[in-house]
Amino acid sequence: MKRTTLDLWVGIFVVAGLAALAVLALKVGNLSTYSMSxxxxxxxxxxxxxxxxxxxxxxxxxxxxxxxxxxxxxxxxxxxxxxxxxxxxxxxxxxxxxxxxxxxxxxxxxxxxxxxxxxxxxxxxxxxxxxxxxxxxxxxxxxxxxxxxxxxxxxxx
Amino acid sequence: MTIVEHLRSLGHRIVNAVWRIGYTSRFFLLILLYSGISFRRFHLTIKELFSSGVMSLIIILVAGLFVGMVLGLQGYETLKRYGAESALGSLVALSLVRELGPVLAALLFASRAGSAMTAEIGLMKATEQISAMEMMAINPIARVVAPRFWAGVISVPLLSALFSAMGVFGGYVVGVVLIGVDQGSFWSQMQAGVDFQHDIVNGIIKSFVFGVAVTAIALFEGYDAPPTAEGVSGATTRTVVESSLTILFLDFILTAFMFQGE
Structure with a gap:
């Protein structure tokens, strides 16, 4: 199967979405403060x-x-x-x-x-x-x- | 005579509505049943992810930025009266993550990508491409509808996360950079106010439900459209109207379940 630029764009989209989720969880939410040992x-x-x-x-x-x-x-x-x-x-x-x-x-x-x-x-x-x-x-x-x-x-x- | 006619048209409408509900449910089950191909041949779904998800990125990011900026301005004006400007961060983040992110992203997705899906499938039907597929023993639901469905279901939560993150950034720009709310209290109040499980996970669940609803409505309207120019345009309009109302209605139901009595 050949890789296309389409795959690249969709990859960027998914990575950006997950990154936004991570930002929400760590920077906006309190997930980082849960990291108590x-x-x-x-x-x-x-x-x-x-x-x-x-x-x-x-x-x-x-x-x-x-x-x-x-x-x-x-x-x-x-x-x-x-x-x-x-x-x-x-x-x-x-x-x-x-x-x-x-x-x-x-x-x-x-x-x-x-x-x-x-x-x-x-x-x-x-x-x-x-x-x-x-x-x-x-x-x-x-x-x-x-x-x-x-x-x-x-x-x- | 007129009364009989009215009664007849009322009965016809009710029967028609029930018939449509049954047809929609059967269509939805068929999508789930035939969705194996959209994961086995994932490039079909990738193509739809590009046209519905990636192409909606610009509108989502810009809209999120401006909604966040407006929230920052309005929130500051209101909070200032009570001397609680430092709570601006939690106000912006909570309203975005809980409500505005999922709802507005889904509304924008419905009008940007849902209407396109309906028009595309409606025209495929009008130009008899769908009948041609059936003639070649290709299942049009498996080949055309299911990949679009899964692309929509994957896109909407990602888009709403991007919308919320962008909105928080917009609120930060207006609140901290332009107005001058203290940066430390902006972020710390936000982190103290937003709970990961209660707020962020529930927001993602909401946007997932909206994604299922919007794409299912858009695909059904396209698949069900009368194969004429007028029929396709009517179906596109119905997609936007029905999915917007469904999003707002579902939002009320989900909010009542998720955030009651807290």
Missing amino acids: ETYQLQAHFSNIGGLKSQASIKSSGVLIGRVAQISLDPERYEAKVTMNIDKRYQFPKDTFANILTSGLLGEQYIGLIPGGDEEFLKAGDEIKKTQSAVVLEDLISRFLYSKAEDSKQLNK
Whole structure:
């Protein structure tokens, strides 16, 4: 079979299409950030996760070290159970603190890990005991309003 | 008497529509059944890939660039009101990858290549080339229709990927180079907002479905066209109208399935 210029053009077309797809996947999408080496799983219970979603990032000192794998409601404790995939390169002490934080005022929520001083490390499947829930803006505002009201009552007396 | 006539024409239309649906389904199954030859003799498909895919490249690339640039401008104007210009990247990329890329690429493909397919096959039928093939015991569906079908099905996803990539580039040119949105936040917000499986893969699935629908409609209209000059022109018009409406309708259905409740 003879090769023709037609084949060349169709080849260019297909290669360009696949290249566009690769650009979309790597440059536009988040496929490049999936390239985390091996991970291990940790769990944590939160009384309120706010707007945390699966695939949300897990950071320690601001560095991305993992992603939220799964979120479900624990039917026994009535608390949110969050499963996290953490990069194998990073080990955390047993008394590590897990907070749900917000990047910026309206940004997305992520889990921040603050390592403690314990000498033993968390193993795969372990649970982080010390957690702090998401700050819900409405609670904050209502608490502020109540305290204001208390203050003005005391002033009036 | 007039009522009876109206009823009669209504009944005729309904019967005709049902007949066409049945014929279309049978035609579609025949294409799938006889598509072996378009892979065994792949140069037939290559030739059609050239005339439908490669020749649509220019219009797709230029249209993608300008759609991306318009998105960049309009998105910036709207986001500026909320002080969220840095989200421009994710706005441009999400709207292109999820919706505009697949839909507009398929619409352009329908009018650029689908109409040509219909006219070509309709004229082949009008000049009795298809009957001549049948006389020579060559199956016209296997020889003429199936390679065009597979060429269309392969082309449309590639074209829509090119459209989206070009659109993102256009948004980048307007947003970052011309207006001056911060380059780092443009790309990082885009990568944070666009999920590979949820957005890009679903966009490709959409464009694949559109490719099947557009080429099947174009080929059927050509194959079914009355063998006259008027018949071929009517069939070409119907191809563009029907495939555009089908794309938009399917887009709604697919979007409802893919992105519900997120």
